[in-house]
Amino acid sequence: MILKIRNLTIQLPIHRVLTPVVRDFTLEVARGEIVGIAGESGSGKSISSLAILGLLPAGSTVTADHFELCGHDLTALSARGWRNIRGRKVAMVFQNPMSALDPCLTVESQLSELVRNVEEGLGRKQVRQRAVDLLEQVGISPQRLGAYPHELSGGMAQRVFIAMALACRPALLIADEPTTGLDVTIQSQVLDLLVRLRDTIDMAVLLVSHDIGIIEEYADRIVVMYSGEIVETGPVTMLAGGGQHPYTQGLLRSLPARQGVSPKTPLAAIPGVVLPVGGDIQGCRFAPRCQSADERCRRRPELVPLAAYPGSALRCHL
Amino acid sequence: MPPEIAAFEGVSKTFVTRESLFRSRKIQAVEGVSLALRRGRTLAVVGESGSGKTTLARLLMRLHEPTSGSIRILHDGRLKEITAIPQREYYRRVQMVFQDPYSSMNPRKRVWQAITRPLTNLGVCGTGVNLRMIAEREMEAVGLGSQYLEAFPHELSGGQRQRVAIARAIATQPEILVLDEPLSALDVSVQAQVLNLLMELQQRRTLTFLFITHDLAVVRHFADDVAVICAGRLIEYGPTETVMEAPIHRYTQSLVANIPGRSSRKPARAESAAQGLKAIPLAVVQAARRAGEPPT
Amino acid sequence: MAKPSPDVPAMSASQKVGLTVVLLLVLLGGLAPVAFDLDPYTISSQLRAEPGVSKGSGPLLGTDDLGRDVFSRLAYGARSSVSIGVFVVTVSGALGIFLGLMAGVNGGWIDTVVMQVIDVVMTVPSILLAIVVASLLGSGLATAMAAATTVALPGFVRIVRSVAALEMKKQYIQAARTGGSSTFQILWDEVLPNCWAPIIAQATLGFGDAILNVAALGFLGLGAKPPIAEWGAMLADARPFIESNPHLMVLPGVCLMTTVFGFSLLGDTLQQQLNPKGGSRR
Numbered sequence: 001m002i003l004k005i006r007n008l009t010i011q012l013p014i015h016r017v018l019t020p021v022v023r024d025f026t027l028e029v030a031r032g033e034i035v036g037i038a039g040e041s042g043s044g045k046s047i048s049s050l051a052i053l054g055l056l057p058a059g060s061t062v063t064a065d066h067f068e069l070c071g072h073d074l075t076a077l078s079a080r081g082w083r084n085i086r087g088r089k090v091a092m093v094f095q096n097p098m099s100a101l102d103p104c105l106t107v108e109s110q111l112s113e114l115v116r117n118v119e120e121g122l123g124r125k126q127v128r129q130r131a132v133d134l135l136e137q138v139g140i141s142p143q144r145l146g147a148y149p150h151e152l153s154g155g156m157a158q159r160v161f162i163a164m165a166l167a168c169r170p171a172l173l174i175a176d177e178p179t180t181g182l183d184v185t186i187q188s189q190v191l192d193l194l195v196r197l198r199d200t201i202d203m204a205v206l207l208v209s210h211d212i213g214i215i216e217e218y219a220d221r222i223v224v225m226y227s228g229e230i231v232e233t234g235p236v237t238m239l240a241g242g243g244q245h246p247y248t249q250g251l252l253r254s255l256p257a258r259q260g261v262s263p264k265t266p267l268a269a270i271p272g273v274v275l276p277v278g279g280d281i282q283g284c285r286f287a288p289r290c291q292s293a294d295e296r297c298r299r300r301p302e303l304v305p306l307a308a309y310p311g312s313a314l315r316c317h318l
Numbered sequence: 319m320p321p322e323i324a325a326f327e328g329v330s331k332t333f334v335t336r337e338s339l340f341r342s343r344k345i346q347a348v349e350g351v352s353l354a355l356r357r358g359r360t361l362a363v364v365g366e367s368g369s370g371k372t373t374l375a376r377l378l379m380r381l382h383e384p385t386s387g388s389i390r391i392l393h394d395g396r397l398k399e400i401t402a403i404p405q406r407e408y409y410r411r412v413q414m415v416f417q418d419p420y421s422s423m424n425p426r427k428r429v430w431q432a433i434t435r436p437l438t439n440l441g442v443c444g445t446g447v448n449l450r451m452i453a454e455r456e457m458e459a460v461g462l463g464s465q466y467l468e469a470f471p472h473e474l475s476g477g478q479r480q481r482v483a484i485a486r487a488i489a490t491q492p493e494i495l496v497l498d499e500p501l502s503a504l505d506v507s508v509q510a511q512v513l514n515l516l517m518e519l520q521q522r523r524t525l526t527f528l529f530i531t532h533d534l535a536v537v538r539h540f541a542d543d544v545a546v547i548c549a550g551r552l553i554e555y556g557p558t559e560t561v562m563e564a565p566i567h568r569y570t571q572s573l574v575a576n577i578p579g580r581s582s583r584k585p586a587r588a589e590s591a592a593q594g595l596k597a598i599p600l601a602v603v604q605a606a607r608r609a610g611e612p613p614t
Numbered sequence: 615m616a617k618p619s620p621d622v623p624a625m626s627a628s629q630k631v632g633l634t635v636v637l638l639l640v641l642l643g644g645l646a647p648v649a650f651d652l653d654p655y656t657i658s659s660q661l662r663a664e665p666g667v668s669k670g671s672g673p674l675l676g677t678d679d680l681g682r683d684v685f686s687r688l689a690y691g692a693r694s695s696v697s698i699g700v701f702v703v704t705v706s707g708a709l710g711i712f713l714g715l716m717a718g719v720n721g722g723w724i725d726t727v728v729m730q731v732i733d734v735v736m737t738v739p740s741i742l743l744a745i746v747v748a749s750l751l752g753s754g755l756a757t758a759m760a761a762a763t764t765v766a767l768p769g770f771v772r773i774v775r776s777v778a779a780l781e782m783k784k785q786y787i788q789a790a791r792t793g794g795s796s797t798f799q800i801l802w803d804e805v806l807p808n809c810w811a812p813i814i815a816q817a818t819l820g821f822g823d824a825i826l827n828v829a830a831l832g833f834l835g836l837g838a839k840p841p842i843a844e845w846g847a848m849l850a851d852a853r854p855f856i857e858s859n860p861h862l863m864v865l866p867g868v869c870l871m872t873t874v875f876g877f878s879l880l881g882d883t884l885q886q887q888l889n890p891k892g893g894s895r896r
Contacts, residue, residue: 040505041476154367181502183366183532184576210505254510256539263539263558266517269510273475379792406794414792422785426807436793486789 002171002204003029003052003090006066010044010051013059022048022228026303026313029172032202034194036219036236038212038251042274043225045208049174052206053092054082070171088118091165095177097157100164101149107160108145111135114167134163138193155186159193166197173197174206179214191218212239212251221311224248227275227285230303234312244306244314246290284317292318323526324355324378324412324494325397329387331373347373349550350387355494360520360527362541362558364534364573370550371530375498378528379414380405391494406440413487417499419479423471423486430467433457433486442490456485460515477508481515488519496528501536513540534577538562546570629883635876643692678851678862688869690843695825695873698759702824703817706763710770711813715801717771718778729775732768740765744827748836755828755844758837762827766820773816777809815885822877829870845870 008025011018022044029035039045050056052069054077067074070089077085094100102110111131116122122130132142138159149157158178165173175194179187195218197203207219215222216239224232224245232238232245243249250270272289275281283298284290290297296317306312331348348370355361365371376382377389380400390397391412400408413436416422423432433456434449436442443449454464460481471479480500487495497516501509513536519525529541537544537558544561546554546569554561554570565571678684717728735743747761781787781804790800831837832846840847845866852862 040507184534185366185572188576212506251507254507256510256513256533256535264517266514267510267539269514270507271511273477381788381791409792409794414789416785416789418785422789424786424790424804435790435795439794439799441794483789486793 001028001030002070003027003206004066004068005052005064008048008051008062008064008067010047010056011061011063012047012057018059018061020228022051024303025230027223027230027233029204029206031171031204032198033220034198034205034207034218035221035223036207036209036215037223037225038209038215039225040210040274042227042276044228045225046176048225049092049176049206049208052090052172052174053086055086087114087168087170089170090172090174091168091170092174092176093158093161093165093178095180097154097161098149100161101157103149105148106145107131107135107147107149107152111145111160111164111167114164118168130167134167135160137166137197138163139189139196153186154182155189158182158186158190162190162193162197172204172206174208176208177210178207179209180211187214194218212248213255224251229285229315230313231286231315232313233303234306234309238309238312245286245316246292246318247286250289284315294318320357320359322354322392322397323357324391325389326351326353326374326377327388327390328352329374329377329384329389331370331377331382332385346550348377348384351545351547351550351552352387353545353552353555355526355528356543357493357526358520358524359542360529360540362529362531362537362544363547364531364537364544365547366532369547371547372498373550374547375414375496375528375530378494378496379412380408409436410440410442410490411492412494412496413490413492414496414498415480415483415487415500418503419476419483420471420503422483423479425471427470428467429453429457429469429471429474429482432471432482433489436486437489440490452489453485456489457482459488459519460485461511475508476504477511480504480508480512484512484515484519488523488525491523492525494526494528496530498530499532500529501531501533509536516540534562534573538577546573626883628879632876632879632881632883635872636880639692639873639876640696642689643694643696678848684862684865687843687848688845688865691845691848691866691869692873694755694838694842694844695829698755698762698828699821699824699877701759702762702766702828703820706766706820707770707813707817709763710767711774711806711809713767714771714774714809715778715805718775719782719797719801719805721779721782725775725779728771732771735764736768740823740827741830744831745834745836748831753831753836753839755832755838755842758828758831759824761831762824765827766824769816769820770813773812774809777812778805781805781808812885815881817881818877818884819881822874822881825877826870826874 005025005027008022008027009020010022010025011020013019025044025048027035027048037045037048047056051062052074054074056062062075064075069085072081072085072089074085108128108131111134112127115127115130115134119130128145131145135142135144140156140159140163144152144156144160149160152160162173162175162178173194178194179190182190191207191214194203194205194207198205207215209215212224216236219236221234222232222236222239223230224243224247226247232243232248238244239248239252243252247270250268253268254270256267270289275285275288281288283300284293285300287293287297294317299317301315301317303313303315306314329348329351330346333345333347334342335345336342351370351374353361353363353374363371363374373382377384378400383401389400391400391403391408392398393403427435430450430453433453437449437452443452450467453467457464457467462478462481462485466474466478466482471482474482480503483500500516501512504512516527517540520527529537531537541558543556544554544558545552546561546567548569553567554565561570562574565574678687713728713732717725738746743765744758744761747764748757751757751760787800787804790804795803828837829844829846829849832844833850835850838844838847840851848866849863849870852859852866855862
């Protein structure tokens with residue numbers, strides 16, 4: 001088990017008041033699996049991934065029953081401790097790769113710098129060979145070593161970014177919206193690469209996206225987040241039935257790609273807007289937007305395992 | 319078939335960028351494109367980024383001028399060159415919704431100012447009282463309450479901003495609406511809301527849409543006709559059903575095949591192991607084994 | 615994104631110091647002459663070069679070589695400095711905004727021409743440029759101010775032009791165009807409001823620069839002519855007496871230094887707060 005989180009609560013200083021933005025976050029990621037976190041703006045998915053990297057803004061607090069990465073406890077880690085974790089045990093790629101790559105350095109320089117940081121005492125040739133290996137791993141020809149970031153297409157830049165993340169041989173790769181802003185054909189290139197990494201080197205991948213279609217297609221297990229909480233989690237095959245939680249059902253129905261919906265008919269959209277961050281509410285956080293909410297939903301539902309699917313859980317009274 | 323309301327005829331656009339004082343570079347953004355917009359229908363223009371689809375939108379909005387070819391719009395019963403029509407009149411009839419709801423509104427202007435400014439500039443109306451009422455009416459049409467009129471853009475969510483952008487565009491009661499990837503920056507559930515809104519508006523106000531997108535799933539659901547652009551050239555063009563069900567060109571076929579959906583699920587780990595990883599070149603696997611030792 | 619009415623951030627310590635200095639300067643130049651009925655011009659042979667603090671009936675800081683009251687001259691010098699600063703900053707600011715907007719909004723050859731000219735102006739060290747301008751136009755306070763204005767111009771043009779060029783790429787400018795706004799409306803309504811913050815920061819820094827440049831010219835004899843009380847000229851006049859009456863040089867020097875220091879503090883911190891995109895003043 002690479003990543004083990006139980007009941008993580010994150011509080012951020014908003015207008016100088018500590019407000020909980022993520023509550024009772026529970027997640028386990030094993031080697032060789034892709035876990036997808038699906039959620040929209042304000043769901044807390046990005047904050048959760050930042051917490052795993054220790055990149056929360058100053059003044060934030062993190063409390064958990066269990067918060068462990070490769071055997072290291074992450075709840076009370078010093079700055080030095082984090083430096084050993086970040087990049088070494090866990091690495092992250094974000095959307096918009098162009099902003100992550102230094103525009104003044106070639107691909108080779110940027111990769112070599114990382115390789116040299118991680119592995120001491122390598123000669124120039126060995127460093128170069130490692131850079132070539134990394135590019136091969138992400139499916140880019142070594143000819144591109146001399147290229148500058150602006151000479152790369154969006155998809156290629158994102159793959160270089162992944163290569164840089166892999167340079168330090170992390171156990172866990174977090175991909176936060178890696179394909180947002182990229183064209184559809186490029187999206188599949190990048191996501192196929194993540195699958196390949198899972199299959200060839202047993203990489204544990206945490207795929208975070210607002211597009212539940214991508215998660216459904218590429219992940220092994222799924223975690224659905226809404227307004228700072230996990231509302232549904234389990235194997236991705238759960239979604240074949242349309243999902244268990246009303247929010248998941250709503251998300252799936254919103255996808256125009258769903259077969260069976262005739263063109264030009266209104267999509268079954270979820271009415272209303274997401275609860276603002278830190279907004280307080282009694283009971284279920286989705287209730288105001290839920291079609292089937294009733295009396296029971298005044299009480300906050302707990303995360304309860306589902307019998308039908310192994311390793312799954314649902315936060316709903318219905 | 320409804321009448322043609324606008325048409326591109328053999329339109330080409332070349333951009334000249336100045337690299338230094340003496341050297342310049344020519345970029346052919348659009349080449350020989352001919353399309354037609356029919357009243358009350360949605361024409362989707364699909365392509366990857368850099369394909370020239372956004373340039374087409376800008377050409378119709380007179381933000382650029384075509385290097386060759388002509389763009390015509392229905393005027394006094396016949397199709398007339400758009401440059402022959404006075405700008406103010408043109409912008410009353412043709413409006414645009416931009417891609418990024420975060421930067422398409424001036425952060426210092428309140429919502430009602432953003433909506434009503436074009437009304438005064440384009441000579442749609444004059445006195446101050448009318449403006450407020452019109453702003454309220456348009457906000458209602460896009461499903462936002464009048465309590466948002468005094469808000470600044472940063473106080474609204476992405477979906478709300480996009481609705482305001484739509485309200486701004488339809489305030490002048492245009493006939494043609496150009497939408498440049500209006501859904502790309504929005505969350506999936508918000509996309510559905512905005513899409514429903516656009517469909518409703520199209521029905522109620524008989525709007526013609528030029529819908530620029532790279533999302534074929536949306537095209538299949540929403541567009542009547544579709545034009546596929548690649549590297550500035552029109553590759554395929556026709557009614558949506560025809561193009562999507564039986565794409566002729568290889569490029570269109572690959573676009574259609576790449577629509578993420580439940581029908582095309584990637585094999586799970588066990589399955590791909592059984593398949594023997596035959597999709598991945600051996601060299602890659604070897605490199606992976608060499609480079610990525612299992613982590614400690 | 616900056617909010618239209620941003621919360622005024624709390625002032626840092628250095629900002630407070632800077633602001634105090636600036637206020638003191640204004641007080642000195644504005645009120646002191648009136649409050650104390652100062653007279654910087656009367657030559658008196660009787661009180662020649664009496665240094666130090668007065669012993670009762672004499673002038674506060676002693677007199678200079680021509681028997682003029684040093685304190686009065688310092689105070690009037692403050693007044694000159696403030697007006698110099700205001701003039702230079704206002705004129706170069708206005709001209710700079712105009713040129714910067716022209717360059718940034720229009721782009722193309724106008725942009726190229728303006729920026730190349732500005733680049734040439736900037737390659738020349740400011741003092742050298744000021745000397746050249748002053749010697750072309752003849753010496754005197756007016757020409758010194760013209761020189762200081764020329765030197766201050768590039769800073770404003772660059773800042774305004776870069777903000778304008780940045781803004782022009784934003785989609786709401788295109789939306790304004792399709793909404794029927796004329797180029798002037800776009801300039802005035804959409805672009806200019808975003809320029810004020812960096813302009814103010816640059817203006818504050820420019821104040822200190824202008825005072826220093828004029829003082830330098832005055833010291834070199836190309837600026838203010840006697841009997842005008844101006845710190846640079848005072849420095850020049852006091853040079854022969856540097857050993858016998860050092861206070862005649864030290865006092866205006868200290869005033870100059872403190873003033874420029876105050877403005878620099880204020881301007882630097884303002885710039886950090888209002889113009890997070892950075893960009894140094896030179």
